[in-house]
Amino acid sequence: MNTLFAHLGQGFSVAFSLENLFFCFAGAFLGTLVGALPGVGPIATIAILLPITFQLDPTGALIMLAGIYYGAQYGGSLTAILLNLPGEISSVVTTIDGHAMARQGRAGEALAVAAIGSFIAGTIATLLIAVAAPPLSLFAQSFHPTDYFALMLLGLILATALTQGAMLKGIAMVLLGVFLSLVGTDVTSGSLRYTMGFPMLADGIGVVPLAMGLFGIAEIATNLEKHSDMRAGLAGKVSHLRVTRESWRRAIPAILRGTGIGSVLGLLPGSGNILGAFASYLAEKKISKHPEEFGHGAIAGVAGPESANNAGAQTAFIPMLTLGIPSNAVTAMMVGALVIHGITPGPQVITANADLFWGLVVSMWIGNVMLLIINLPLIGLWVRILDIPYRFLFPAIVLFCCIGAYAVSYSAFDVMLTAFFGLLGYLLKKLGFEPMPLVLAFVLGAPMEENLRRAMLLSRGDPMVFFDHPMAVVFLIATLGLLIMGLMPRFARARDKAISE
Amino acid sequence: MSAPESDTPEKNRIGLRDVAAGLFLLAAGIAIAIAALDLNLGTPVRMGSGFLPLGIGVLLCVVGVALLLGGLLHGGAGLPAFPTLRPLAALTFGFAAFAVLIGPGGLVLAGFAGIFLASFGTQQKSVVETAIFAVVLSAVAAVLFVVLLDLPLRLWPTL
Numbered sequence: 001m002n003t004l005f006a007h008l009g010q011g012f013s014v015a016f017s018l019e020n021l022f023f024c025f026a027g028a029f030l031g032t033l034v035g036a037l038p039g040v041g042p043i044a045t046i047a048i049l050l051p052i053t054f055q056l057d058p059t060g061a062l063i064m065l066a067g068i069y070y071g072a073q074y075g076g077s078l079t080a081i082l083l084n085l086p087g088e089i090s091s092v093v094t095t096i097d098g099h100a101m102a103r104q105g106r107a108g109e110a111l112a113v114a115a116i117g118s119f120i121a122g123t124i125a126t127l128l129i130a131v132a133a134p135p136l137s138l139f140a141q142s143f144h145p146t147d148y149f150a151l152m153l154l155g156l157i158l159a160t161a162l163t164q165g166a167m168l169k170g171i172a173m174v175l176l177g178v179f180l181s182l183v184g185t186d187v188t189s190g191s192l193r194y195t196m197g198f199p200m201l202a203d204g205i206g207v208v209p210l211a212m213g214l215f216g217i218a219e220i221a222t223n224l225e226k227h228s229d230m231r232a233g234l235a236g237k238v239s240h241l242r243v244t245r246e247s248w249r250r251a252i253p254a255i256l257r258g259t260g261i262g263s264v265l266g267l268l269p270g271s272g273n274i275l276g277a278f279a280s281y282l283a284e285k286k287i288s289k290h291p292e293e294f295g296h297g298a299i300a301g302v303a304g305p306e307s308a309n310n311a312g313a314q315t316a317f318i319p320m321l322t323l324g325i326p327s328n329a330v331t332a333m334m335v336g337a338l339v340i341h342g343i344t345p346g347p348q349v350i351t352a353n354a355d356l357f358w359g360l361v362v363s364m365w366i367g368n369v370m371l372l373i374i375n376l377p378l379i380g381l382w383v384r385i386l387d388i389p390y391r392f393l394f395p396a397i398v399l400f401c402c403i404g405a406y407a408v409s410y411s412a413f414d415v416m417l418t419a420f421f422g423l424l425g426y427l428l429k430k431l432g433f434e435p436m437p438l439v440l441a442f443v444l445g446a447p448m449e450e451n452l453r454r455a456m457l458l459s460r461g462d463p464m465v466f467f468d469h470p471m472a473v474v475f476l477i478a479t480l481g482l483l484i485m486g487l488m489p490r491f492a493r494a495r496d497k498a499i500s501e
Numbered sequence: 502m503s504a505p506e507s508d509t510p511e512k513n514r515i516g517l518r519d520v521a522a523g524l525f526l527l528a529a530g531i532a533i534a535i536a537a538l539d540l541n542l543g544t545p546v547r548m549g550s551g552f553l554p555l556g557i558g559v560l561l562c563v564v565g566v567a568l569l570l571g572g573l574l575h576g577g578a579g580l581p582a583f584p585t586l587r588p589l590a591a592l593t594f595g596f597a598a599f600a601v602l603i604g605p606g607g608l609v610l611a612g613f614a615g616i617f618l619a620s621f622g623t624q625q626k627s628v629v630e631t632a633i634f635a636v637v638l639s640a641v642a643a644v645l646f647v648v649l650l651d652l653p654l655r656l657w658p659t660l
Contacts, residue, residue, distance in 0.1 A: 055652075166519075166568075168567055169568070172526050172561065172565070172568070175557050176529070179533060179558075182553065186550035188548075188550070189549065191540065191550045193540060193550055193551075193554065194533075194536060194554070217592055217596075220592060220622075221592055221622070224588035224622045224623060225585050225587075225588050225589075390623075391620075391623045391625050392634065394622065395595075395616045395619045395620045395622075395635070395638065396616075398592060398596070398615060398616065398619040399599075399612055399615055399616050399619075399638060399639070399642055400642075402595075402596060402600075402611075403642060403646055403654075406600075406603055407646075407654070410653070412600040412601070413600070415603070416597065416600045419592075419593050419600070422592060422596070423589070426589055430583070431518060431521055431522040431581065432519070432578065432581075433522065456545055456547075457546065457547065460546055461544065461545045461546030461547075463545070
């Protein structure tokens, strides 16, 4: 307990520098701003805003990114409640009752409960990270290369199993992602791979062009083709943010239950926070005394899933911070940002970069406070932003992306690469692929190859080496089990049903 | 993350979307595997730079064939609809114009060209409106990024 306070104290001393507070605020503000643009989800928001953090020192950059992430999440809730436009799948649930409330003129109430619920969930989940991270990373330091390889493989396959769509397609995305991570100079032998004669590819593909193209551009293109003007019309006015006492009585237990559900499911790779939001909604509906209100503006149907979503978004950081293994596209981009700043993600970060680690943990909480400060008083501003026609917004986003992609390393080639990944992302989307596992595999590809090679070298090529390490065996068996279950038609149908519910 | 193109695809007797997806993966897998053969494959003990890529190429082919067969035998969604390629083309040209112009032309020119071309992604603006909008927006970007954020970008073309 004492060490917990010592750690948090260290974090506060880092996060409470004027500079870092500012980065946290700026991140949350910009994240909400971009995330509130209709049709731009949190992943696209982070991809778009990632480059502006590269000017900062690593700690400041991560703090700002975390702020951007929470801001983007809340921006997504705004569009879900006010416009019935979910920025990502996890806020689909929020649209059900949140938008119903907005149509009844209770938009302010829904937004306030969403913000305060997210804050409570964020606070609890942050404490959870602070408690769980040190022992976990200590445990992870005893990992052998074989364990690492097996764990990363398990994470990737689990991500494909928990993501919407056919598992076979998810596996294809994993393969493509690992392949793309291999482009460039092979660290072991120094030879060039798949650079296709472009000297600019010798350093490999950057995570910014990849994520920005796959999520940002592809998303804008499909949005534009669906409705050339996305201004969907606001549902009612946001006149006040008052929440009645009766609403609180129903919302508070839902918030706490949502936090519990979301924290646990958020640990799962892939779409943990999506599962959390859906599971929380179903749970609330099941135990409610007024299940008939759900779908017609039940406050618990907003409070629960929003809290679950935010708690899951937070605990998703645990595998990334303690193992260096990202579990979704957002944390994958954070790992990319760490690498750009010269920090190798892994269990050693917590001791080797203790200031960064605890500063980030505390910033997560501060980010949640910022959101309350930014969102509740500034709600009028966000509403006005929602009213800007998309035809004016998207060229601005394009320009921002161009400058962002260019400014990472002042390379015009990166801008072209972004456009290329935009085309690829569009094509993949049309063919029914979900690009999330690709980004995950892209970030994990290089360490996976390295660990596999190291394991093989240490064991002189004996694949039986995996059986000398019980942890690796457990991970591999779990991977195999998932693969068999996912690819067998009978199990696959049950899984599709479970996920689509 | 937005939902995949169609959440509840109408089920056709032949799933052309999966057939196309399978062919795409097959082509990618073959290309990757063939190129891997030019690299040093090495042995399982000392894996060369081509070892993993070859494996990935082969696995992509396997997954591609499985998807293709699944689409042929079990049916599924039909070919995806491409209502208009205009937005995608406009965005791509916008990025390309920015990439070409940012070096020699500076931020103002590249920004203007990028915004101007990308704006054609929607049909709802007149050319004049688009041009004015592009001028204003690139000026704002110049002030924001170069003057305020101090990015080392040139504003104007060098003569």
